[in-house]
Amino acid sequence: MPIEVLLAHPHPSVRVALAGLLGGEGDIEVVGECGDGRRAQDMAGRLLPDVLVTGLRLPGLDGVELTRRLVGGSGPHGVRVVVLADGASCVLAFDALRAGARGLLCQDTDADELPRALRLVTGGGALVSPRLTGPLIDAFLRGPGITDVPALDSLTARERQVLSLVGTGLSTQEIADRLVVAEVTAKTHVRRTMVKLGARTRTQLVAIAYESGMLRPRSAR
Incomplete structure (x- = not known):
């Protein structure tokens, strides 16, 4: 069975590029796409994809809250989330990881990185792009600091x-x-x-x- 993927990004050109990037992978199938967070939540509930690939700045429902709803107890069972980010949105990206995202990639990800991430998170793994490690650390250091757990x-x-x-x-x-x-x-x-x-x-x-x-x-x- 192929890995079923739902794409959510506000820019149609990005969705087209992602769908084209994944189209040549025999074990991956794009089952839907949209540009709105609330619609992405609805589509995930109906299509039950294996993985949602989402941007962070979605209209209606941002990528962090979308991740939280899908990964939490009220979301569709088994949906993993891979987030696409850039250096400017790493504070949100860190929040997405806390919300339960299993993958964090650069928005201009390399051709082989996204398919590898989809296979990895479907198998129970997690992946953060090395290119985002530095910005993530900077985002952490600018945050509120150590919290009591x-x-x-x-x-x-x-x-x-x-x-x-x-x-x-x-x-x-x-x-x-x-x-x-x-x-x-x-x-x-x-x-x-x-x-x-x-x-x-x-x-x-x-x-x-x-x-x-x-x-x-x-x-x-």
Whole structure:
């Protein structure tokens, strides 16, 4: 079965370019497109795509709130969100990651990066474009700073360690190797940590690790 994708972007030319970029991929099918956030939410509810690829500055409902509604309990089951951003919208992009987006790519993404991201997030992974890492850190540093996360007190020492490792971008297998445990054990630790912190995705765990002060961007050290 192909990966079914819904495109949401306010500019028709961008949607045409994205559809053309994905059109040659045999395992990916664009099932719909629109330029409005509320319509995107409605279409996602009807079409139940595997992935929504969305811009951030949508009329009607912006990309952050759209992500929050689709990833949350009231949204269509199983819809993953990949956000397209640029350096100027990285504050919103950081909010989208906190809302549950599993991918963050540059709006002028390379031809092979978007298909790779779609395959990765459909398989349960997450991806942030290296080109956006610097602007994201800058957005974090301009934010309100460290916030208190009471649920951190409920974590065991091992779960705190796992949260820190997830925050540095390690995969489940890499976490298992670092802790010298089986991959299934590492996966269990990650899942329990997500449940205790109310996180729906690994990207939300990364945001929590930074917002709580457990991790700090390199430029802030």
